Every structure is written in structure tokens, then in C-alpha cells.
Amino acid sequence: MLPDKIILSSNEDPTYFDFWPVVSWAYKKMFPTVEVCLAFVTKRTENDPVVVEARKHGTVVLFRPIDDVPEGHQAKVARFILASQQGGYICYIDDIDLFPLDNKFITDKLEYWNADDVLLCVGGEVYGFTGTYPISQMTAQGFI
Numbered sequence: 001m002l003p004d005k006i007i008l009s010s011n012e013d014p015t016y017f018d019f020w021p022v023v024s025w026a027y028k029k030m031f032p033t034v035e036v037c038l039a040f041v042t043k044r045t046e047n048d049p050v051v052v053e054a055r056k057h058g059t060v061v062l063f064r065p066i067d068d069v070p071e072g073h074q075a076k077v078a079r080f081i082l083a084s085q086q087g088g089y090i091c092y093i094d095d096i097d098l099f100p101l102d103n104k105f106i107t108d109k110l111e112y113w114n115a116d117d118v119l120l121c122v123g124g125e126v127y128g129f130t131g132t133y134p135i136s137q138m139t140a141q142g143f144i
Contacts, residue, residue, distance in 0.1 A: 001110050002034055003092035005142075009039035009079035010096050011071040012050075019096045024057040030103040038096075039078035041065050086142025094137055109137060117144065 006027050010016040017040075024036045036058035043065060044051050054060045063078045065071050083091040092106065100106060 001090075002031055002107070003110065004089040005035045005037055005083075005086060005091045006031070007037045007039065007079045007083050007086075007091050007093045008096040009041070009075045009082070011041040011065070011075040012044075013072065016075070016096050019099070020054060021057045023096055023099055026100050028058070030100060030106070035059055037061065037082060039063055039075070039082040041071050041075045041078050083142050089142050091142050092137075 008020070008023065010020060020038055024038070027034065027036045038054065038058060038060045040051070040054065040060050041063045042051070044062070046062065051060060051062065061082055063074070063081070065074055079093050083093055092110070
């Protein structure tokens, strides 16, 4: 099973934003039929050159930052908001700085998702150790 959309997020911090071109390329190479999306927390406008360039690598949806809330935290939450706007599409949410090297890294986890209306959270338990509740590598229909 493949998701319909892979959703990543970032603000303008180059520590994370600079991953967008190469990580989106890797996902597209492995899964050419899957839409790769970026929830981008920024004050930039739709026509800004940075936004235009980012859109060469996938779907980019802008989220205006909220004052007095750390933008890094907003970027983490923005991917869930973007996923929630996707209706019945199956969304796989991941960290932008997690570079996929093998499609089985994704597809093996997705085999655990076996029912509509279910949120799959893959953590350390899949790999044989007790992990924490993940904020990445989650899969569900967007409305979940």
C-alpha cells in the first residue's frame, strides 16, 4: 500500500528547510505516483522567489506564523493541519530531515495500517524496543 500524499513541514530555518529539495526528490523517485507536500511556515507571499523555487520540488502550502509562538513548533503542527485538509486521501506524515533511502522503510510500516478511520503511529515497538509516541511516520486519511 502507498499513501496518496507524503506531508512534510518546515519554517525558514535552513537546518530543516534546506532538506526540502533533496528529500522531496527522494520520495518522488521512490514513489512517482505519490504527491509530496510541504507545510511551509513563513511570512513570504505566494509570488516570493523562495516560494516559487520551493514549488519546483513539490506542493507547497503556506502557513503564516503566529506571533509569540516558536516557529519550529508551529512547523511541526502545520503538517497535521495540512493533512487534516486532505479529506479522504491517505497521508503519511514524516520529518523533513529524515532522508528515505529505501522504499521498504516506508512501505513496511504502512503494512500495519489496515483499516479506514484508524491512525497508524509507528514507533520503536515495530523495531523491537520501547519507543515514544511518534510525531512523525503517522498514516491515516486526512480527516483523521
